[in-house]
Amino acid sequence: MTKIALNLISGRTIQQGVAMEGGKEKDAYTKACGIIEMDISDLKKLGAWRNTNVRVTSQYGNVVVKAVEATQGPHPGLGYIPMGPWANSVINPNTYSTGMPTFKGVPVEVEIAMNEKVFSSVELVQKKCRGEI
Amino acid sequence: MTKTIPDVICPFCGTLCDDLEVVVSDDGKKIEDVYNACVIGAAKFMHAQAADRIKRPRMQQPDGSYKEVSYDEAVEYTAQMLAKAKKPLMYGWSSTSCEAQSVGHEIAEKVGAIVDNTATVCHGTTLIAVQDVGIPSCTLGEVKNRADRIIFWGCNPTHAHPRHQSRYSIFPRGFFVNKGHKNRKVIVVDPRVTDTAKMADYHFQIEQGRDFELLSAFRVAIRNEWLPDTVAGIPKEKIYEAAEVLKSGRFGIIFFGMGVTQTLSKNHNIDNAIMLTKDLNEFTKFSIMAMRGHYNVTGSGQVLGWQFGYPYCVDLSRGFARYNPGETTSNDLLVRGEVDAVFVLGSDPGAHFPISSVKKISQLPSVCVDPHITPTTEVSKLHVPVAFVGVEVGGNCYRMDNVPIDARKVVDPPEGVLTDEEFLTRVNKRLEALMGAK
Numbered sequence: 001m002t003k004i005a006l007n008l009i010s011g012r013t014i015q016q017g018v019a020m021e022g023g024k025e026k027d028a029y030t031k032a033c034g035i036i037e038m039d040i041s042d043l044k045k046l047g048a049w050r051n052t053n054v055r056v057t058s059q060y061g062n063v064v065v066k067a068v069e070a071t072q073g074p075h076p077g078l079g080y081i082p083m084g085p086w087a088n089s090v091i092n093p094n095t096y097s098t099g100m101p102t103f104k105g106v107p108v109e110v111e112i113a114m115n116e117k118v119f120s121s122v123e124l125v126q127k128k129c130r131g132e133i
Numbered sequence: 134m135t136k137t138i139p140d141v142i143c144p145f146c147g148t149l150c151d152d153l154e155v156v157v158s159d160d161g162k163k164i165e166d167v168y169n170a171c172v173i174g175a176a177k178f179m180h181a182q183a184a185d186r187i188k189r190p191r192m193q194q195p196d197g198s199y200k201e202v203s204y205d206e207a208v209e210y211t212a213q214m215l216a217k218a219k220k221p222l223m224y225g226w227s228s229t230s231c232e233a234q235s236v237g238h239e240i241a242e243k244v245g246a247i248v249d250n251t252a253t254v255c256h257g258t259t260l261i262a263v264q265d266v267g268i269p270s271c272t273l274g275e276v277k278n279r280a281d282r283i284i285f286w287g288c289n290p291t292h293a294h295p296r297h298q299s300r301y302s303i304f305p306r307g308f309f310v311n312k313g314h315k316n317r318k319v320i321v322v323d324p325r326v327t328d329t330a331k332m333a334d335y336h337f338q339i340e341q342g343r344d345f346e347l348l349s350a351f352r353v354a355i356r357n358e359w360l361p362d363t364v365a366g367i368p369k370e371k372i373y374e375a376a377e378v379l380k381s382g383r384f385g386i387i388f389f390g391m392g393v394t395q396t397l398s399k400n401h402n403i404d405n406a407i408m409l410t411k412d413l414n415e416f417t418k419f420s421i422m423a424m425r426g427h428y429n430v431t432g433s434g435q436v437l438g439w440q441f442g443y444p445y446c447v448d449l450s451r452g453f454a455r456y457n458p459g460e461t462t463s464n465d466l467l468v469r470g471e472v473d474a475v476f477v478l479g480s481d482p483g484a485h486f487p488i489s490s491v492k493k494i495s496q497l498p499s500v501c502v503d504p505h506i507t508p509t510t511e512v513s514k515l516h517v518p519v520a521f522v523g524v525e526v527g528g529n530c531y532r533m534d535n536v537p538i539d540a541r542k543v544v545d546p547p548e549g550v551l552t553d554e555e556f557l558t559r560v561n562k563r564l565e566a567l568m569g570a571k
Contacts, residue, residue, distance in 0.1 A: 007341055009324070011391055012293040012426075017173035021145070021180050024484060025506045061488060072289075072327045078341060080325065085484050085491075085508055093487035096399070099446060099462025100258050101487045103395040105342040121484060125508035126197070128488050129495035 003111045004046050006038070006079035008058070009104040010087035013071075020084075024121050033084035034118040035066045036110065039076040043067060048112050055113040056081070056090050058106050063089035063124070064116045079108060085121045089128065134159050142540040143174040144228070144523025147425030147533035148273075148294045148301070150174065155543045164524075164544055171295035178524055180505075181544075187506060187518040188547045199516065204551055204559075207500075207517045211476065212563035214498045215244040218474035220450045224463050225480030225502075227251040227427030230528020230540065233553035234429075234436045237478060240561050243568060245450040247472065249463045250433040251426070251480050252445040258394045259423045260434065260444045261458055262403030269410055271386070271420040272534045273300075278307035282382030282417075284320045286406060287344060287392015288424045291328040297424075302388065303332065309383070318378050322347065323392060335375055340366040345398040347372075348405040352412050355380055380416040387421040394423075425533035427480075428523070428540075432531035467493040475499040475513075478553060479522075483508030502556060519553050520546035528554070 019032035036056055038046075046067070048054065054067045056079070063086050070080065081087035083103070092102035119127065127133045141153040154168040155178060164182055167175045190207035191199035202210075215221050223246045226234050241248045252260060276283075283302050290297040298304055303314050310316035321333040322344070330336040339347055343365030350364040354376035360369040379385055387410055393402040406421060413419035425431050434444035441447045443456035446463070459465055463482070466472045467490040475494050483491050484507060495512035502517045503510055510516035520526045525546035531537050546552065551559075 009341060011289065014172060014292040014295060017145070017292070018176045020484075021173055021176040023180060023183065023505060024481070024508060025511075070325070072325045072330075075325045075338075078324060083485060085488070088484070088486065088491075089488045091487055093464065093468060093489045095459060095462065095465055096397075097459030098258055098261065098399045099253050099458040099465060100395060100399055101254060101464050101490075102397060103254070104392065105396050121508050122506070122511045125483050125488070125491055125512055129492050129512050130197075 001111050002047050003109045004042060006042065006108050006110055007077060008056070008079045008081065008090065008106040008108045010081050010083045010091060013082045016082040016084065027120070029084070030118060030120045033082040033121070034086045035068050035081065037070045037080040038067050038110070039070050039073050039078065041076045043069065046110060046112065053113050053116055053118060054110050055116065056108050056110050058090040058092070058108045060092055061089045064113050064118050066118055067110070079110065085125050089124070135165050136161065138541070138543050140541070141543055142523055142530065142538055143170055144428045144521070144530070144540055145174045145177050146294045146428060147431060148297045149428055149530060149532040149538050150296050150300060151538055157544055162544055173295060181521045181524045186504070186547065187516070188550055190515060190517045193514045204556070207515060208556070208559045208563055210515050211500045211517070211560045212567055214474050214500060215240065215246065215476065215560070216564060216567045218244065218498070220472050221246045221474040221476060222249065222463060222466055222472040223247065223476045224249050224482060225251065225478040226433040227430035228479035228522065229429065229553045230522050230530060231429065231432045231436050232528050233522070233557055234433055235440070236554055236557040236561055238436065238440055240557060240564060241449050243561070243564055245452065246476070247446065247448045247450060247461055247466065248437060249446045249461070250437070251430050252434060253462050253464065254485055255391070255426050255430065256394055256423045257445055257458060257462065258400040259403050261400040262407060265400070266404050266407050268407055269414065269420055270422050270534070272536055273532065275420070276386050277301045277305050279309045279384040280386045281310055281317050282379055282385035283317055284322070284385070284387040285329050285333070286322045286387055286389040288388055288390025289323065289327040289329045290388070290424065291332070293390065293426065294424060298332070318382065320375055320378070335371070335378070337367050337371065342396045344393050344396060344402045345405055348402065348409055351376060352405070352409050355412055355416065379413055382417055385413060385417060385419040387419070388424050389421070390424040422534060429530040431533055431535055432529065432537070435531050435535065464490045473497065477509055477513065478502040481507040481509045483512055502553060517556060518550060519556055520550050522553060526552040
């Protein structure tokens with residue numbers, strides 16, 4: 001299975017903001033934030049169609065999200081997961097004595113996970129907390 | 134007949150827009166429409182009307198499900214939890230009013246808690262830098278009326294502060310910039326071609342995480358000193374050109390966001406950005422401002438500041454205020470297992486903390502006070518729904534430039550739903566009885 005290495009950042013999107021205010025338990029929030037925005041060249045390298053589920057793995061955890069084409073690109077080599085529990089499953093929690101976890105600039109590997117499910121925010125956090133995934 | 138309420142404050146982002154118009158039904162109970170707000174602000178007002186809104190506290194059961202309980206039981210659980218805990222963490226405070234924050238701090242002092250706000254995962258590093266090197270800043274009104282050089286560094290207001298550019302930073306016609314955006318030069322520094330970058334005169338698509346280098350390069354370039362051919366992926370010619378643009382302005386402003394506060398150099402990025410501002414003041418007038426996220430995170434810093442002397446992560450567990458980012462900050466405390474209870478109000482660490490910290494919250498006695506259902510409420514032992522500040526109850530808030538603005542109430546909360554301040558006041562009263570009996 002092809003794996004590609006990306007540098008992951010997270011941040012706000014307007015869809016994330018709207019979906020968050022509309023209710024984090026709703027599907028719209030999963031659609032807005034349970035994604036990874038990838039450059040088209042990286043999608044090609046991975047051999048994935050747009051809107052394919054992928055597993056993103058870092059040294060700190062892994063999460064299944066939907067790979068979509070970058071909306072604010074091009075940014076080859078850079079992956080973008082909007083801020084939320086999906087991004088926070090893989091970001092670097094180390095604060096290096098500043099109090100601030102390292103939300104941006106996390107080396108990750110991405111692989112196709114076509115048959116795996118993107119969990120909703122509540123499901124994802126509850127399952128991770130219970131150690132089920 | 135509907136009624137239109139003018140000059141409503143938007144309780145979403147730090148821009149704290151104060152020109153919303155909200156149309157409410159004749160009986161004043163239902164919001165029919167929202168004008169002038171961005172799409173996120175409108176969603177916030179409309180979500181307050183959701184039919185599936187939780188209106189009573191819920192306690193987690195052993196099987197993980199939630200059972201409705203009364204507010205009295207919720208007050209009792211919260212007070213008992215805080216009274217028993219040796220070192221509770223009281224986190225959040227950014228989506229509530231300064232009045233509620235103040236009551237929360239009284240509780241924290243009483244029980245010896247650590248009070249931390251969302252700056253801890255947002256602009257906490259900025260606050261460290263400000264303490265290191267100071268900050269030359271201004272108000273958004275000055276930006277609107279004077280600024281002709283605008284830098285957005287590591288921030289994307291088009292998505293995060295949607296009306297910032299139209300109200301203050303790019304488009305409005307100001308007193309000294311009467312042609313609006315035609316009078317202003319906009320520079321965006323971001324590793325992505327963001328929607329903000331698409332509006333800019335200059336976009337520097339920086340190599341991610343190399344902000345410190347590029348900030349240093351700007352400081353070199355404004356002095357016309359030597360630079361290597363490229364810095365952080367940007368050719369030196371472009372840096373020299375931008376430096377001249379900055380120096381030739383009459384009033385400049387650097388807005389910066391998570392792109393600099395959350396990358397590896399953290400507070401040192403901000404140190405350098407502030408020093409660049411200082412350097413530019415040798416040539417023209419320049420200011421710098423943090424793009425604060427929550428509508429009242431600035432207020433939380435202010436209230437903590439004037440009550441305890443520190444803007445976030447204040448440790449009151451020893452009976453006096455201590456502050457040491459890296460030690461008394463929420464994520465460090467949670468990961469090291471140094472707190473024994475968690476109280477969250479006006480924030481969602483379940484969604485916005487690293488999952489390793491969220492796991493710790495789920496294992497501890499925990500209370501989450503939030504109008505919405507969030508990942509935090511769904512792993513906490515108790516969820517207390519409250520009225521939306523800025524929609525169903527008024528209160529004081531601070532804009533990102535530290536200007537206080539009173540938020541307004543537009544409709545009543547659902548019957549029987551308490552406000553943050555009312556709930557905290559009841560907890561405080563119960564604690565008085567409990568702690569007095571100790």
